[in-house]
Amino acid sequence: MSDLFPLTVRDAxxxxxGKRLVGPVNLDLSGxxxxxxxxxxxxGKTTLLRLLHGxxxxxxxxxxxxxxxxxxxxxxxxVFQHPVMLRRSVLDNLAYPLLLRGVPRKSAxxxxxxxxxxxxxxxxxxxxxxxxxxxxxxxxxxxxALICKPDLLFLDEPSASLDGRxxxxxxxxxxxxxxxxxxxxxxxxxxxQARRLADRVVFLLGGQVHEEGTATDFFAxxxxxxxxxxxxxxxxxx
Amino acid sequence: xxxxWQGLSQAFWLVLSADAELVEIAFRSLRITxxxxxxxxxxxxxxxxxxxxxxxxxxxxxxxxxxALMGLPPVVVGLIVYVLLSRSGPLGALGLLFTPTAMIVxxxxxxxxxxxxxxxxxxxxxxxxxxxxxISLNVTQRQKIATLLWDSRRALLTxxxxxxxxxxxxxxxxxxVGGNIDNYTRVLTTAIALETGKGEFALALALGFVLIALAxxxxxxxxxxxxxxxxxxx
Ligand SMILES: Nc1ncnc2c1ncn2[C@@H]1O[C@H](COP(=O)(O)OP(=O)(O)O)[C@@H](O)[C@H]1O
Ligand SMILES: [Mg+2]
Numbered sequence: 001m002s003d004l005f006p007l008t009v010r011d012a013x014x015x016x017x018g019k020r021l022v023g024p025v026n027l028d029l030s031g032x033x034x035x036x037x038x039x040x041x042x043x044g045k046t047t048l049l050r051l052l053h054g055x056x057x058x059x060x061x062x063x064x065x066x067x068x069x070x071x072x073x074x075x076x077x078x079v080f081q082h083p084v085m086l087r088r089s090v091l092d093n094l095a096y097p098l099l100l101r102g103v104p105r106k107s108a109x110x111x112x113x114x115x116x117x118x119x120x121x122x123x124x125x126x127x128x129x130x131x132x133x134x135x136x137x138x139x140x141x142x143x144x145a146l147i148c149k150p151d152l153l154f155l156d157e158p159s160a161s162l163d164g165r166x167x168x169x170x171x172x173x174x175x176x177x178x179x180x181x182x183x184x185x186x187x188x189x190x191x192x193q194a195r196r197l198a199d200r201v202v203f204l205l206g207g208q209v210h211e212e213g214t215a216t217d218f219f220a221x222x223x224x225x226x227x228x229x230x231x232x233x234x235x236x237x238x
Numbered sequence: 239x240x241x242x243w244q245g246l247s248q249a250f251w252l253v254l255s256a257d258a259e260l261v262e263i264a265f266r267s268l269r270i271t272x273x274x275x276x277x278x279x280x281x282x283x284x285x286x287x288x289x290x291x292x293x294x295x296x297x298x299x300x301x302x303x304x305x306a307l308m309g310l311p312p313v314v315v316g317l318i319v320y321v322l323l324s325r326s327g328p329l330g331a332l333g334l335l336f337t338p339t340a341m342i343v344x345x346x347x348x349x350x351x352x353x354x355x356x357x358x359x360x361x362x363x364x365x366x367x368x369x370x371x372x373i374s375l376n377v378t379q380r381q382k383i384a385t386l387l388w389d390s391r392r393a394l395l396t397x398x399x400x401x402x403x404x405x406x407x408x409x410x411x412x413x414x415v416g417g418n419i420d421n422y423t424r425v426l427t428t429a430i431a432l433e434t435g436k437g438e439f440a441l442a443l444a445l446g447f448v449l450i451a452l453a454x455x456x457x458x459x460x461x462x463x464x465x466x467x468x469x470x471x472x
Contacts, residue, residue, distance in 0.1 A: 084367065087390070100381055
């Protein structure tokens with residue numbers, strides 16, 4: 001099996017109804033650790049992630065993985081900002097991606113139960129997923145994304161509406177996935193989360209990459225005025 | 239008022255004594271409508287799912303047509319099926335007119351648009367909710383439809399119950415294509431029409447109460463079956 005990375009993005013543009021949402025974006029990612037996509041609301045983080053994952057239409061430019069596109073998408077998973085819960089039990093939600101890939105029901109459920117253990121939802125396996133709290137839902141959707149052992153995990157503001165404890169639990173799971181070798185591309189406007197998780201930072205403004213670099217450099221020595229203002233917590237218009 | 243009471247007590251008595259003819263007619267009603275419903279669902283549910291997930295040129299027109307056909311007058315359906323199946327009609331050679339099969343076909347035509355329209359609505363809503371996740375998980379068209387059908391099974395059951403209600407209480411189409419033949423195509427609704435015509439109001443009412451009881455019983459059984467799956471916001 002060839003590698004997923006490096007990823008190259010060349011002049012990628014997404015527009016809807018004649019309006020340019022994102023781009024042109026140029027980006028090279030090696031897929032080591034976590035890349036955090038930072039930027040104010042409406043700066044195009046969600047759109048960029050969806051473009052990279054291949055679930056949003058690209059109008060111009062190229063997004064190239066090191067393996068064929070179909071294979072690339074199979075090796076990735078996406079955690080949405082608002083978790084989508086299937087109308088099934090927690091266990092069946094976790095097992096669902098395995099069933100799609102033809103894993104027999106029994107072993108899929110065994111795997112799902114192990115995953116539930118790992119993400120801390122094993123007391124609620126039989127509960128309908130749609131009655132869970134926000135934090136529990138996000139954990140289930142994270143577990144469901146990790147269950148097929150993706151090489152790359154996209155996360156769109158995974159803790160945007162969660163409290164501190166739930167956020168920490170999510171970040172712990174992400175840290176362990178990271179140390180197990182899963183690459184992360186994570187959109188957030190939460191500076192604290194970015195500092196805790198990032199190895200690289202892509203700072204978006206107005207649908208374009210405004211600044212990009214290692215996390216250490218970005219947080220210690222932002223090159224642009226806007227990035228510096230954003231880091232300080234000032235309001236940055238996009 | 240007197241007729242009502244008499245009808246009620248006669249219905250009670252007919253049921254209590256398990257009157258052979260009543261039992262036969264009631265079971266025939268049930269058999270015909272349930273057969274029509276099962277066949278209708280086999281067509282309507284996949285159709286509804288396709289309409290919910292596939293974009294094609296005539297999609298909107300098909301949906302609008304299905305919605306309009308929900309109000310199809312049964313007697314007109316009966317008439318059309320009659321003409322098609324009559325000896326000089328295009329399907330006359332099959333010899334199906336005045337048989338239970340003809341009644342099933344007619345009821346199927348009446349039920350399909352109703353079940354498909356109701357099912358389409360809930361499948362479309364669910365598809366909107368699931369869209370991003372399923373696309374991200376790279377589902378095949380078949381997996382997508384299977385997931386949507388399975389996860390909206392409760393709403394689909396309701397759609398099927400609506401179809402059952404329309405079929406079991408329907409008299410226009412079944413009368414025209416079935417002919418209300420004693421011991422062969424006579425069902426509860428056509429028997430009621432016949433007894434009413436003869437002035438036998440008490441018997442007609444008795445049959446009517448049996449019909450209502452049957453419809454309620456089927457609904458209760460289905461709901462009870464659905465509940466075994468534990469309560470909750472599925
Ligand atoms: N489908 C769409 N049609 C039109 N505009 C859109 C669509 N999706 C997003 N946008 C717009 O694109 C911009 C970027 O949105 P988004 O990627 O969601 O930003 P972020 O996730 O950083 O908040 C916003 O101004 C948003 O209103
Ligand atoms: Mg967003």
